[in-house]
Amino acid sequence: MTDQPVLDVRGLVVRRDDLVAVRGVDIQVRAGQRVGLVGESGAGKSLTALAVMGLLQLGWTTEGQVLHDGVDLTRISDRAFSSRRGRTLSMIFQDPLSALNPTQRVGAQITGVVRRHTEASRDDARAQALELFTQMHLPRPEQMLRAYPHELSGGQRQRVMIAMAMACYPQLIIADEPTTALDVTVQKQVLRLLDAAVQDRGSALLLITHDLSVIAAMCDHVLVMYGGRVVEEGPVREVLRSPRHPYTKGLLESQPTLDNIELEGTARLPSIRGNVPSLHDMPTGCAFRTRCDRATAQCEVVPVLEGDASRAACWHPEPALSQAGRS
Amino acid sequence: MSTAADGMITAGELAGRGPDPAGARRGRRRGQVNTGLVVGLVMTVTFLAIAALSLVWTPADPNAVAPADRLLPFGSPGHLIGTDALGRDIASALMIGARTSIVVAAGAALLGLVLGTVAGLTAASARPFVDETVMRGADILLSIPGVVFALVLAATVGAGVGSTVFALSVFFTPSFTRVVRAAALRVLGEDYVAAAQLYGRNRLFILARHVLPNIFSVLIVQFTLYFAVGILTEAGLSYLGVGVNRPDISWGMLLKEAQETVGVASPLAIWPGLAIVFAVLGLNLLGDGLRDVLDPRLRKRAS
Numbered sequence: 001m002t003d004q005p006v007l008d009v010r011g012l013v014v015r016r017d018d019l020v021a022v023r024g025v026d027i028q029v030r031a032g033q034r035v036g037l038v039g040e041s042g043a044g045k046s047l048t049a050l051a052v053m054g055l056l057q058l059g060w061t062t063e064g065q066v067l068h069d070g071v072d073l074t075r076i077s078d079r080a081f082s083s084r085r086g087r088t089l090s091m092i093f094q095d096p097l098s099a100l101n102p103t104q105r106v107g108a109q110i111t112g113v114v115r116r117h118t119e120a121s122r123d124d125a126r127a128q129a130l131e132l133f134t135q136m137h138l139p140r141p142e143q144m145l146r147a148y149p150h151e152l153s154g155g156q157r158q159r160v161m162i163a164m165a166m167a168c169y170p171q172l173i174i175a176d177e178p179t180t181a182l183d184v185t186v187q188k189q190v191l192r193l194l195d196a197a198v199q200d201r202g203s204a205l206l207l208i209t210h211d212l213s214v215i216a217a218m219c220d221h222v223l224v225m226y227g228g229r230v231v232e233e234g235p236v237r238e239v240l241r242s243p244r245h246p247y248t249k250g251l252l253e254s255q256p257t258l259d260n261i262e263l264e265g266t267a268r269l270p271s272i273r274g275n276v277p278s279l280h281d282m283p284t285g286c287a288f289r290t291r292c293d294r295a296t297a298q299c300e301v302v303p304v305l306e307g308d309a310s311r312a313a314c315w316h317p318e319p320a321l322s323q324a325g326r327s
Numbered sequence: 328m329s330t331a332a333d334g335m336i337t338a339g340e341l342a343g344r345g346p347d348p349a350g351a352r353r354g355r356r357r358g359q360v361n362t363g364l365v366v367g368l369v370m371t372v373t374f375l376a377i378a379a380l381s382l383v384w385t386p387a388d389p390n391a392v393a394p395a396d397r398l399l400p401f402g403s404p405g406h407l408i409g410t411d412a413l414g415r416d417i418a419s420a421l422m423i424g425a426r427t428s429i430v431v432a433a434g435a436a437l438l439g440l441v442l443g444t445v446a447g448l449t450a451a452s453a454r455p456f457v458d459e460t461v462m463r464g465a466d467i468l469l470s471i472p473g474v475v476f477a478l479v480l481a482a483t484v485g486a487g488v489g490s491t492v493f494a495l496s497v498f499f500t501p502s503f504t505r506v507v508r509a510a511a512l513r514v515l516g517e518d519y520v521a522a523a524q525l526y527g528r529n530r531l532f533i534l535a536r537h538v539l540p541n542i543f544s545v546l547i548v549q550f551t552l553y554f555a556v557g558i559l560t561e562a563g564l565s566y567l568g569v570g571v572n573r574p575d576i577s578w579g580m581l582l583k584e585a586q587e588t589v590g591v592a593s594p595l596a597i598w599p600g601l602a603i604v605f606a607v608l609g610l611n612l613l614g615d616g617l618r619d620v621l622d623p624r625l626r627k628r629a630s
Binding site: 050053055058082083085087090091093094095098099100101102103104109112113116117161164 | 455521525526529537
């Protein structure tokens with residue numbers, strides 16, 4: 001693998017007037033790497049993704065750099081950007097219901113994407129779409145191509161979306177909560193297909209989710225976002241096994257598992273006290289300090305990411321797991 | 328005897344099917360049998376058919392004066408609905424009037440629809456400055472009373488079908504612009520538009536392929552409703568004498584002529600009045616029915 005990352009986000013700030021939703025985020029994704037971006041609603045995950053793709057709604061502005069292929073995407077023209085989007089960069093949306101045009105057959109939508117970015121003829125594009133649908137294990141792909149989105153189930157629609165995102169062998173796929181809108185049973189199936197598709201194409205994946213179990217299954221690297229900042233980052237094993245930031249720890253503890261349901265009977269699921277602060281009254285310093293048990297006066301100053309194996313932005317982090325415990 | 332037996336069987340079948348309210352209810356919900364829509368459709372088709380028929384055939388020449396036959400009552404031989412003060416055939420005039428209503432009202436609604444769609448889509452998809460300019464322009468146009476504008480136009484350019492269509496479309500365009508913009512903004516917020524941008528589609532493509540098909544139902548509904556408004560407004564203008572005049576014929580103009588014989592032959596005013604009610608009611612029922620069936624937001628709310 002080359003040293004140059006396929007995506008290098010540096011100091012990304014996304015704001016709307018004086019509302020700052022993303023406050024200086026750094027993300028690096030190397031070729032073929034799978035990076036998870038996890039956090040609660042309102043942590044700035046989706047805005048980060050939209051900013052990277054240049055799809056922010058009117059009124060939002062960005063600062064910082066988004067380097068892809070050595071080009072700063074925040075600086076190139078729309079025309080230059082749109083030739084990259086969909087071809088080398090691609091995105092899977094959260095809600096498959098609203099991500100497909102209800103008035104067009106799905107086949108027309110996918111061949112449209114293929115033809116937009118390649119020289120493929122109509123028949124070639126159709127053959128490619130058929131191939132993609134087959135890879136996505138869509139039943140009766142021939143008929144599927146002629147179906148309208150409302151004739152498909154949620155899982156099928158999301159598979160169509162993945163097929164569309166994969167159509168041009170992108171270097172990087174951003175998946176924004178790809179399974180949140182799906183049934184649990186379908187989630188697993190869709191994740192497995194996404195996994196296989198990314199594997200086949202050697203694409204890098206930036207997976208945005210609030211579900212740590214999805215991150216555990218899909219990613220090798222994870223970034224935990226809170227209040228518009230990355231509060232912890234590192235290899236998935238390190239971070240999930242020995243979280244250092246109290247927020248990450250709280251997130252992990254509030255995951256329901258069979259253990260804490262069955263063994264403790266009526267015990268309540270632990271939760272992080274309080275709510276995510278709104279953008280209007282984000283605390284100064286560490287954004288988590290109002291909900292944190294360890295907060296001290298020191299936390300009024302923004303901590304920086306520090307650490308070796310995994311890095312946490314906290315003045316009072318959990319001690320890192322002993323060297324012996326690491327493989 | 329056999330006819331009676333047939334009748335018995337039919338009645339029995341009906342009775343057998345009758346006490347199945349669950350099935351009936353299910354049918355109504357699934358099939359969405361919309362009485363208003365069906366009635367509106369039948370009335371509108373009748374109206375259009377009569378107008379179409381007038382192109383090839385009318386009972387008599389509606390402009391042929393026959394003093395001897397003047398003020399014939401309803402049901403007179405040769406003049407089904409009678410004649411007016413100059414002996415002109417009313418049935419024929421009503422048929423031609425239907426045609427005029429369509430040309431003027433549908434023409435103005437269509438013109439307003441096209442202009443309003445272009446303006447509305449532009450406003451919805453352009454920068455805030457352009458959006459504001461277009462929408463405030465629409466506000467200004469809306470603040471001009473349509474009838475007054477038509478009066479001024481008739482006084483300066485002259486009355487007639489052309490200037491009536493123009494006045495009505497100026498009146499309709501801003502309303503269409505608002506509706507189209509609102510509907511387009513909703514579609515532009517959908518993920519498939521973001522996805523289309525993502526895949527490098529330009530604005531025109533997105534508007535044509537994604538936005539327009541998805542607001543089509545809104546356009547159809549608005550068109551039928553403004554068609555009805557157009558008929559009413561045209562009738563009003565012609566009644567004031569600034570719309571259509573002989574040898575062209577419109578229902579409003581017939582009302583104006585009938586006014587002169589109120590008291591002598593009052594029914595003369597009823598026929599064009601009934602024609603207007605029939606056409607407008609049919610179009611409104613059709614428009615409301617179409618909205619219920621086509622608008623996905625209303626459908627969602629209902630279920």
